[in-house]
Amino acid sequence: MGKYGLLGAHLEYSYSPEIHSKFGDYQYDLIEIPEEKLKEVVNSPEYDGFNVTIPYKRSVITLCDEVSSEALRIGAVNTIVKENGLKKGYNTDYFGFCYMLKRNNIELKGKKCMVLGNGGASAMVQTVMRDQGASEIVVVSRHGEDNYDNLDRHFDSEIIVNATPVGMYPNNGVSLVNVDDFPNLSGAVDLIYNPNKTKFILDATTRGIPACGGLSMLVAQAEKSSELFQHRVIDDEEIDAAIYDIRSELLNVVLIGMPGAGKTFLGRRIAEREHRKFIDLDDLIVEREGMSIPEIFRTKGEDYFRNVETEVLRETCKMSGVVIACGGGIVKRKQNYNLAKQNSRIIWVKRDLDKLDTEGRPISQTKSVEEIYEARKDLYEAWSDYFIDNNQDFN
Structure with a gap:
């Protein structure tokens, strides 16, 4: 089966074990070590090979018996494979970056x-x-x-x-x-x-x-490393499938829509089904402020509430893989879009206005539900990646 691992100084946020599990049935460990232990671990017979990340990609070159031409030109090794008593160094980041560029045209x-x-x-x-x-x-x-x-x-x-x-x-x-x-x-x-x-x-x-983040490069370089570990060719379709799986696992699910549309109810159902943590932004605000949402509106005003809401959204959307139910007015502030979009799929929960559960919610006393919806519907549409028609009975 083989035993492999990732060498680095700080690995608490690494996705590498999950990614490598998509490509082969071998043990893959996170090996967080200081530089003085690097030589000892690389030479250890316990492991059949390694990936290498910051800050050791350059320093491991001298620990390799052979280094690929790409790694030599770059001046960095991110993959070491032990073969016939020799440690061979490669740079699969090169392949990963090329793959990312091609995939995104x-x-x-x-x-x-x-x-x-x-x-x-x-x-x-x-x-x-x-x-x-x-x-x-x-x-x-x-x-x-x-x-x-x-x-x-x-x-x-x-x-x-x-x-x-x-x-x-x-x-x-x-x-x-x-x-x-x-x-x-x-x-x-x-x-x-x-x-x-x-x-x-x-x-x-x-x-x-045209723009792209680094996940596709991360997955593609891992696939190339896995090929070297297992001495077999992996079809490129497996890279795309792994990118989709990893992104789906890591992205938050953010629910938006009118007050009373059922965001909390559906959010809990989604979190339970997908084994994710559920977060209700309004509950976090109530906990932070020590008073209900209507009380905040009444005593401190909507501007104060929106400021707190933005800060709570900023903190929450840094997380990965959680389900977040937002208040109905989250779309009123332009800056909230980027905060939500950076790490999330956004789903608009739609419900007929006459079915909205508005009891105890800070719906405007000067505007009707219809007027509020008209002011927000284009924003809900622009923000969302998908929508859920939630007109069935809650029970």
Whole structure:
């Protein structure tokens, strides 16, 4: 069966065991170690091979007996396979990045490409860019010749790849660049996979620019590593199937819709069926504020409530794989869309207005339910990926 693992310094958020389970029946461990233990573990007969992540991709090169040409050109190894007493080093990130570009129809040939960051991931990206015929490659770093203070020199860039951790969980919602500054941008790529869509990717998508996050690269490089571990070819269709499965498992389910439409009821049912945690945003707000929603509206006003609601949404949507029921007015604030969309599928729960359960809910006293619905329905439509028709009896 074989025994393999991931070597790294901080692995608490790694998805690698789940991903590798999609490709083969072998043991796969997370091996979180300090650098002084690296040689001992790599040489240990306990393991038949490894994946390697930050910060050891460069330092393991000297521990390998043979290194592939791609890994040598990049200057980093992320996969080690033990064969006939030899430790062979590879870089499957190269394959993963190429697969991600192809899957999302992002072309590099003849394009001016910008890479954010100058670490090991950046070196791999630059190698692919050269191999695929980029016309110009600009590497931007905090203190290099091209840095974030003189980005205007390269506002004509056509492809931007974020190879930094900026925007990664738990520091979601930030980006190193403003995509509006790049009128020729035809592709936005982020190697970050948690959250599913960083602010950089969401901003590009909103403007109709082809964009992709790093999950497909993560899965594809794992598939290539698994091929090396098992000495067998895995069909590319298995990569797409694994991407779909992993994304489905990791994405939150966010329910939106009118007050009383049944979001909490359905959310609990979905969470129970899919073995997920259920979170009701209004319950969290009540717990935080120590009073009911109508009391907050009455004593502190709607603006105060909406501020608290946004902060609770921000914290909750950083999570993965949970079911979240939102208040009916969550769509009233534009900024809430990105907070929800970064890591979630959004489902609009529809229910006929005459069937809404509005008892005890802070429905406006100055507007009818019909008026509120008319003001929100286009937002519900724009936000949602799917909808549920919830006009059956709750019982």
